[in-house]
Amino acid sequence: MVFSSNVFLLYFMPIFFLVYFLLPKKIRNYFLLLASLLFYAYGAPEFIIQLIVSTIANFYLVRWMNRVEKPGLKKLLCGISIAISIGLLFYFKYGNFTMNNINSVLGWFGGKPLQWTRILLPIGISFFSFQSVTYTLDTYRGVNKPMERLSDYMLYIVMFPQLIAGPIVRYCDIADQIRNRESLYTDRLHGFYRFVIGLAKKVLIADVIGFQVDKVLGPSNYDVLTSAQLADIANKIATIDSTTAWIAIFAFTFQIYFDFAGYSDMAIGLGRMMGFKFPENFDNPYVSTTISEFWRRWHQTFSVFIKNYLYFPLGGSRVKTEARKYFNLWFCFLISGLWHGAAWNFVIYGALQGIFICADKLFLKKFNERLGRIPSVFFTFLIIVLTRCFFRIERIDLSWLFIKRLFAFDFAPFHFGDNPHLYVTMLVAAFFSFFTLSKFGLKVQDKVYFTEYNKKQHIIAFIISILAFVFCLGALNASGFSPFIYFRF
Amino acid sequence: MRSRTLTILFTLTAILLFAFMIQQATGVFSFKELSGVTQEQAKPELSFDNLRGGLYQIETENYLQQHYGFREPLTRLYNQSLWTVFRYSKVVEDQRIAITDDNWIFETPTIEEYYQSRSYYIANDASEVANKFEEEAQRLRQIQAILEPYGTHVFVALLPGKEQVCAEHMPKNTQFFEEKKITAFDFYSKRLKELGVNHINFGEWFIQQKGHTDYPLFPQTGAHWSILAAMHSTDSLIRYMEHLSDSNMVNITIGAPFKRTMRPDADVENLMNLVWPLQKAPNYLAEAKTDHDTTAWRPRLLTIGDSFYWNIAHFTPVDDIFAKAPYWYYFSSVYFDGPESKVIEKDLLKEVLLSDFVMLSYSTVGLYQMSNTFSSRILHEIYYDEGETGPVDFDSIPDKRSKKFLRYIELKQHNALE
Numbered sequence: 001m002v003f004s005s006n007v008f009l010l011y012f013m014p015i016f017f018l019v020y021f022l023l024p025k026k027i028r029n030y031f032l033l034l035a036s037l038l039f040y041a042y043g044a045p046e047f048i049i050q051l052i053v054s055t056i057a058n059f060y061l062v063r064w065m066n067r068v069e070k071p072g073l074k075k076l077l078c079g080i081s082i083a084i085s086i087g088l089l090f091y092f093k094y095g096n097f098t099m100n101n102i103n104s105v106l107g108w109f110g111g112k113p114l115q116w117t118r119i120l121l122p123i124g125i126s127f128f129s130f131q132s133v134t135y136t137l138d139t140y141r142g143v144n145k146p147m148e149r150l151s152d153y154m155l156y157i158v159m160f161p162q163l164i165a166g167p168i169v170r171y172c173d174i175a176d177q178i179r180n181r182e183s184l185y186t187d188r189l190h191g192f193y194r195f196v197i198g199l200a201k202k203v204l205i206a207d208v209i210g211f212q213v214d215k216v217l218g219p220s221n222y223d224v225l226t227s228a229q230l231a232d233i234a235n236k237i238a239t240i241d242s243t244t245a246w247i248a249i250f251a252f253t254f255q256i257y258f259d260f261a262g263y264s265d266m267a268i269g270l271g272r273m274m275g276f277k278f279p280e281n282f283d284n285p286y287v288s289t290t291i292s293e294f295w296r297r298w299h300q301t302f303s304v305f306i307k308n309y310l311y312f313p314l315g316g317s318r319v320k321t322e323a324r325k326y327f328n329l330w331f332c333f334l335i336s337g338l339w340h341g342a343a344w345n346f347v348i349y350g351a352l353q354g355i356f357i358c359a360d361k362l363f364l365k366k367f368n369e370r371l372g373r374i375p376s377v378f379f380t381f382l383i384i385v386l387t388r389c390f391f392r393i394e395r396i397d398l399s400w401l402f403i404k405r406l407f408a409f410d411f412a413p414f415h416f417g418d419n420p421h422l423y424v425t426m427l428v429a430a431f432f433s434f435f436t437l438s439k440f441g442l443k444v445q446d447k448v449y450f451t452e453y454n455k456k457q458h459i460i461a462f463i464i465s466i467l468a469f470v471f472c473l474g475a476l477n478a479s480g481f482s483p484f485i486y487f488r489f
Numbered sequence: 490m491r492s493r494t495l496t497i498l499f500t501l502t503a504i505l506l507f508a509f510m511i512q513q514a515t516g517v518f519s520f521k522e523l524s525g526v527t528q529e530q531a532k533p534e535l536s537f538d539n540l541r542g543g544l545y546q547i548e549t550e551n552y553l554q555q556h557y558g559f560r561e562p563l564t565r566l567y568n569q570s571l572w573t574v575f576r577y578s579k580v581v582e583d584q585r586i587a588i589t590d591d592n593w594i595f596e597t598p599t600i601e602e603y604y605q606s607r608s609y610y611i612a613n614d615a616s617e618v619a620n621k622f623e624e625e626a627q628r629l630r631q632i633q634a635i636l637e638p639y640g641t642h643v644f645v646a647l648l649p650g651k652e653q654v655c656a657e658h659m660p661k662n663t664q665f666f667e668e669k670k671i672t673a674f675d676f677y678s679k680r681l682k683e684l685g686v687n688h689i690n691f692g693e694w695f696i697q698q699k700g701h702t703d704y705p706l707f708p709q710t711g712a713h714w715s716i717l718a719a720m721h722s723t724d725s726l727i728r729y730m731e732h733l734s735d736s737n738m739v740n741i742t743i744g745a746p747f748k749r750t751m752r753p754d755a756d757v758e759n760l761m762n763l764v765w766p767l768q769k770a771p772n773y774l775a776e777a778k779t780d781h782d783t784t785a786w787r788p789r790l791l792t793i794g795d796s797f798y799w800n801i802a803h804f805t806p807v808d809d810i811f812a813k814a815p816y817w818y819y820f821s822s823v824y825f826d827g828p829e830s831k832v833i834e835k836d837l838l839k840e841v842l843l844s845d846f847v848m849l850s851y852s853t854v855g856l857y858q859m860s861n862t863f864s865s866r867i868l869h870e871i872y873y874d875e876g877e878t879g880p881v882d883f884d885s886i887p888d889k890r891s892k893k894f895l896r897y898i899e900l901k902q903h904n905a906l907e
Binding site: 001010011017018043045046185186188189192420424455465469473474477 | 492494495496498499501503507510513540541543549550553554557558559560563564566568570571574575576577579
């Protein structure tokens with residue numbers, strides 16, 4: 001189930017919150033757990049058992065790990081726990097990719113391909129696997145004690161607002177809130193406003209832009225296409241003019257931000273309605289002056305995860321050689337790229353990000369500083385836009401072909417009147433993406449997102465939210481249904 | 490902070506969230522239905538297999554999309570906002586239409602027809618398209634000659650296109666052909682006349698009438714001729730049929746026009762599902778009735794043609810004029826002849842011989858979709874028995890007749906064909 005579906009908006013959400021608030025506080029967590037399992041089971045019924053079993057197994061493994069004294073055994077149990085989480089992630093997410101590549105290599109040497117039944121990817125596996133890992137490692141490192149109750153642990157893993165697309169919540173950040181939290185009326189209302197902001201980002205901006213991007217670049221997931229459809233897309237890309245190509249890739253850059261940030265807003269909003277304070281996931285990433293800054297602002301909880309659970313264990317920056325330091329950085333981004341999808345284009349995407357991060361450390365940051373703030377923001381944005389080609393187009397040859405078309409300088413005349421809906425939406429997206437470049441913009445953002453409202457402000461926010469919710473519902477159903485991009489990751 | 494205001498706001502939020510569900514279940518408020526045909530999603534069946542396979546979830550989403558509470562006003566609100574702000578309507582993309590700055594709606598084929606940018610225009614009377622229409626005219630000449638002695642009059646009704654009558658409102662197009670070519674419509678009309686094939690060309694009449702009627706011949710936001718234009722054309726059709734059969738049919742009287750927009754006069758605009766009407770100028774309706782002449786002949790008419798016929802079928806007293814008036818939408822669906830069926834299920838020869846008139850009615854745009862299925866099939870059934878094949882000679886009319894044709898003619902002569 002996704003947040004921008006009718007089932008969620010019209011049935012699940014109202015019924016859930018009605019029952020949740022009517023129940024005594026003591027049993028709200030049990031109800032939330034039950035609802036979360038139902039939420040997941042509705043969207044991925046085939047994987048609910050696997051999710052429950054792996055969660056239970058991990059809970060008892062970590063408790064056992066916490067009890068044992070011998071460091072060796074402790075390490076072993078920690079390893080098993082992580083192996084379960086990462087193993088499942090690897091099997092489901094990278095099984096097909098690995099087998100395809102093995103068979104390709106076998107094919108080069110004249111060997112017979114290995115038999116393999118394609119596996120379906122359980123939604124959200126990348127997110128809940130990571131949460132499970134943070135729990136194990138934080139407990140192992142002594143950052144926190146393991147949960148007393150299985151139900152609390154399961155709630156941490158499967159809580160529906162952040163179950164399938166994050167934010168990736170570290171156990172230590174939320175443990176107390178699971179046991180004890182307040183849901184004041186102001187939180188409930190702020191949560192609802194935040195949810196509606198997210199819904200509007202998704203439905204009124206990301207979907208509108210995405211619809212047009214798909215027309216140029218085909219659907220976002222090439223796995224589901226037939227070879228004839230792929231050939232059609234290849235043909236389209238090969239003959240695309242540079243104006244359309246640039247518009248398409250800029251459009252996608254905005255689409256992915258508003259899609260994912262919209263989802264995060266909805267998740268944070270739903271959490272807040274129940275009294276949870278989930279970490280923020282985006283901090284105006286497109287106003288970054290360097291690629292390093294971009295990754296501190298984009299999908300922040302994921303970046304924190306990679307830093308804490310991959311970069312630091314590799315040695316981080318405290319290594320003997322500079323080369324090793326840069327390798328660590330680059331490798332983390334390579335893995336980040338692969339995390340986004342089991343395909344070579346994502347590997348290239350990650351590798352490119354890693355190269356730019358290293359370049360930042362070496363010279364790019366200094367170059368950007370000399371450029372000045374505004375030019376460096378747009379220079380960084382341009383790098384992000386260009387690397388997005390490898391993110392959006394899931395075949396390297398086609399990504400490359402597309403980049404060639406971008407720089408073919410075969411510009412067709414631009415007519416605003418051809419598609420005002422798209423262009424105005426892109427302008428709106430650009431406005432909100434760069435709004436916080438100004439102090440005024442930052443102030444407004446702070447006021448809207450992070451300040452407690454007085455009565456008058458609540459009334460205004462309420463009216464706007466209700467109108468926006470109703471409008472989004474109309475838009476969602478008038479223009480068709482569209483799932484979130486990040487569900488695939 | 491827990492104030493009364495916040496409690497009230499939160500309660501109102503909860504009520505709003507439930508309002509859609511309650512409206513869906515009870516339909517307590519009623520709204521004007523949305524226009525357009527959608528593939529209706531049946532209420533999903535909840536079963537373990539459906540749920541496990543994900544079918545239930547997909548069908549539920551589709552079902553809710555079509556049935557959620559307040560769907561009609563919310564869809565209109567959204568469409569109106571897009572139209573007002575961006576002049577964007579999904580209908581433009583989906584239905585291949587264009588809307589001009591002064592809100593005149595044209596179907597894209599109509600525009601292509603006007604600017605002769607379709608692949609159907611005819612250059613120098615010698616093209617594949619010209620050959621197609623030449624053969625069609627020749628076949629009709631044969632059909633007419635064979636069937637008329639047995640009381641079946643086949644004729645062509647050439648209906649006008651919006652581009653002919655409302656040319657001044659056409660969207661501007663830079664790809665205008667300076668050297669005008671002959672349209673298939675004009676070519677076909679010319680050849681029918683030269684070959685003496687029965688036909689009535691409403692296009693000429695419409696162009697003559699333009700600006701002289703107190704109702705629009707074509708509505709601003711519809712694709713077809715106006716209801717009143719269809720009514721007046723029906724009167725001309727009756728006179729034409731009387732002339733062909735040398736008979737006396739009923740007269741229809743069309744009352745004074747009064748302002749009213751019926752669905753067909755804004756058929757494309759309706760699809761846009763807006764809150765406020767796009768067309769400011771009024772459309773008109775009138776009452777059409779027949780006199781009670783018991784001596785008048787009420788023939789059987791079979792109409793084969795495009796969707797322009799719907800305005801005749803729905804707004805003129807067809808049942809009082811004709812003993813029976815089935816309508817075949819091109820060569821596909823059958824209407825007004827028992828339960829809706831397909832043409833392919835019909836005995837073509839029998840249906841034609843049972844009819845006093847067979848009207849092949851096409852507008853300028855619909856003409857291109859006319860396949861030669863009718864004329865070639867009926868000629869084949871007249872000349873050849875089942876399983877036989879042979880060429881059709883256009884220079885002379887062969888004497889050969891199929892057994893089936895002869896049998897039907899015999900039955901018809903004994904009033905036993907049914």
